[in-house]
Amino acid sequence: MVKVRRSTIIEAPVDEVWRILRDFNGHERWHPAVAESRIEEGRQADEIGCVRRFRLADGGILREQLLRLSDRERSFTYCILEAPIPLIDYVATVRLKPVTDGQRTFWDWQSSFRTPAGEEKALAGLVGEQIYQAGFDAIKSTFGQQSIAPAPARRTSAGSIAATGVADRPIECQGLVIERYGGPEVLHWERLSAPPPGPGELRIRHTAIGLNYIDVYARTGYYPLVDPPGVIGMEAAGVVVDIGPAVHGVLAGDRVAYACNPPGAYAEYRTMQADLVVPLPDDIDDETAAAVMLKGMSAEFLLHRVHRVGEGDVILVHAAAGGVGQLLCQWARALGATVIGTVGNLEKARIARAHGCAYPIVYSEEDFVERVNQITEGRGCDVVYDAVGRDSFMRSYDALALRGHLVSYGQASGPIEPIDIAAFAAKSVRVSRPNFGHYTGTSVEVRAMTDRLFDVLRRGILRVEISQRHALRDAAQAHRDLEARRTTGSTIFIP
Numbered sequence: 001m002v003k004v005r006r007s008t009i010i011e012a013p014v015d016e017v018w019r020i021l022r023d024f025n026g027h028e029r030w031h032p033a034v035a036e037s038r039i040e041e042g043r044q045a046d047e048i049g050c051v052r053r054f055r056l057a058d059g060g061i062l063r064e065q066l067l068r069l070s071d072r073e074r075s076f077t078y079c080i081l082e083a084p085i086p087l088i089d090y091v092a093t094v095r096l097k098p099v100t101d102g103q104r105t106f107w108d109w110q111s112s113f114r115t116p117a118g119e120e121k122a123l124a125g126l127v128g129e130q131i132y133q134a135g136f137d138a139i140k141s142t143f144g145q146q147s148i149a150p151a152p153a154r155r156t157s158a159g160s161i162a163a164t165g166v167a168d169r170p171i172e173c174q175g176l177v178i179e180r181y182g183g184p185e186v187l188h189w190e191r192l193s194a195p196p197p198g199p200g201e202l203r204i205r206h207t208a209i210g211l212n213y214i215d216v217y218a219r220t221g222y223y224p225l226v227d228p229p230g231v232i233g234m235e236a237a238g239v240v241v242d243i244g245p246a247v248h249g250v251l252a253g254d255r256v257a258y259a260c261n262p263p264g265a266y267a268e269y270r271t272m273q274a275d276l277v278v279p280l281p282d283d284i285d286d287e288t289a290a291a292v293m294l295k296g297m298s299a300e301f302l303l304h305r306v307h308r309v310g311e312g313d314v315i316l317v318h319a320a321a322g323g324v325g326q327l328l329c330q331w332a333r334a335l336g337a338t339v340i341g342t343v344g345n346l347e348k349a350r351i352a353r354a355h356g357c358a359y360p361i362v363y364s365e366e367d368f369v370e371r372v373n374q375i376t377e378g379r380g381c382d383v384v385y386d387a388v389g390r391d392s393f394m395r396s397y398d399a400l401a402l403r404g405h406l407v408s409y410g411q412a413s414g415p416i417e418p419i420d421i422a423a424f425a426a427k428s429v430r431v432s433r434p435n436f437g438h439y440t441g442t443s444v445e446v447r448a449m450t451d452r453l454f455d456v457l458r459r460g461i462l463r464v465e466i467s468q469r470h471a472l473r474d475a476a477q478a479h480r481d482l483e484a485r486r487t488t489g490s491t492i493f494i495p
């Protein structure tokens with residue numbers, strides 16, 4: 001089954017957008033691909049079972065049936081009965097949600113269908129770009145919102161229209177720029193330009209962007225990853241608009257994702273090295289990819305390469321309800337480990353438990369070292385995964401078993417004080433300080449890690465919780481929430 005999912009933010013209140021979209025026969029007034037439409041047998045356009053028969057601008061005729069419509073959920077589902085192209089068993093759902101202050105709308109459009117063998121990619125591209133994206137752009141312009149410049153187009157063998165070729169002009173777009181190092185207020189929404197791709201490069205239209213704690217370090221200058229003024233962000237998914245010379249293995253119209261240095265993801269478009277991106281399989285949607293690439297690849301190298309976690313291990317995961325934390329808990333449990341986790345409050349304890357953490361500890365209420373000793377009957381943990389840093393590092397050492405492994409992979413609470421390594425001889429512990437970049441340095445390494453990651457997603461071993469969604473231009477609020485420990489799971493931005 002091919003799955004296509006696209007979403008966007010419309011700069012208009014949700015009820016106004018719903019008024020337009022709920023009219024099952026109204027697409028002839030706003031969708032550029034639809035020339036005319038009528039409801040068969042004189043039925044009402046909001047009657048379940050009604051069929052709309054419409055003619056496309058290129059003359060093709062389609063018949064689609066309304067299967068479900070909910071004004072309360074601002075959502076409807078429909079299927080294709082007849083179409084000039086082979087979208088078999090096509091069922092789609094449109095869903096709207098208010099964003100933050102209610103003056104913006106999150107619009108999600110997704111479908112699943114079958115195609116003849118070999119046509120999956122082309123038809124998924126057609127549906128995602130020429131139907132969903134074109135619809136988004138049309139509704140945006142209805143509300144006076146700038147839509148993004150379309151890529152040059154050509155017909156493919158499947159009758160789809162896909163972007164291609166090296167456009168020789170920059171694409172004007174918008175994104176978030178840090179003016180200087182500092183708090184979330186230094187993020188400014190500005191006009192940007194994505195240059196035509198040079199040799200070995202491609203240009204992407206982002207569809208979803210991931211938030212990671214490293215974005216905070218890049219914003220504050222704690223890690224000097226970006227020289228202000230510049231665009232931060234290490235993780236995103238999108239569609240390739242065009243490719244430069246000497247690019248192999250990826251084509252215009254392909255869905256791709258990445259998690260890497262250099263930053264630059266907080267923008268509608270981006271031009272970057274082609275070997276940094278990974279083609280997305282049809283069953284991994286863009287939002288999931290943006291939510292999981294960096295955190296999931298981190299979980300992969302932390303559990304499989306920095307320390308090989310296996311059957312019978314007892315591990316301690318700090319921030320167990322967080323982005324990386326939830327993935328570590330689920331994956332480690334599937335590898336046969338017993339997972340103990342620390343969390344900031346009771347609700348996070350519930351979330352951590354639901355993601356494989358057998359013993360969540362609310363550290364403001366209980367001393368986690370004492371609790372680890374109780375659970376392990378005085379033995380301690382084989383591995384501690386600590387990305388909290390200053391506030392937890394020495395206590396993590398206390399929670400280790402003899403010859404245990406302290407994996408310090410971040411410092412959300414601040415830098416760790418200098419330590420006397422000789423003190424670690426008292427337990428013969430190992431300490432690792434892994435860096436994402438050193439495990440993802442080549443495209444061969446990245447492909448091996450993402451293959452394993454996509455496999456565990458597919459097998460349901462990892463469930464990715466997108467607990468926060470924001471318009472990209474509201475990223476400053478998302479940074480505030482992350483730093484104030486108000487988030488759980490993953491946060492994504494919709495450009």
Ligand SMILES: NC(=O)c1ccc[n+]([C@@H]2O[C@H](COP(=O)([O-])OP(=O)(O)OC[C@H]3O[C@@H](n4cnc5c(N)ncnc54)[C@H](OP(=O)(O)O)[C@@H]3O)[C@@H](O)[C@H]2O)c1
Nearest residue numbers: 212213319322323324343344387409410411412413435436
């Ligand atoms: N080394 C690497 O290559 C690598 C790769 C990926 C991520 N990381 C690190 O992994 C960590 C987690 O990243 P993430 O994006 O998934 O974030 P996250 O875990 O979703 O968010 C950070 C969490 O840390 C906990 N925390 C404890 N003390 C804190 C403090 N003083 N300020 C802020 N948070 C505090 C909070 O959870 P509680 O309230 O439950 O304590 C908070 O929700 C970060 O430190 C990041 O730098 C490192």
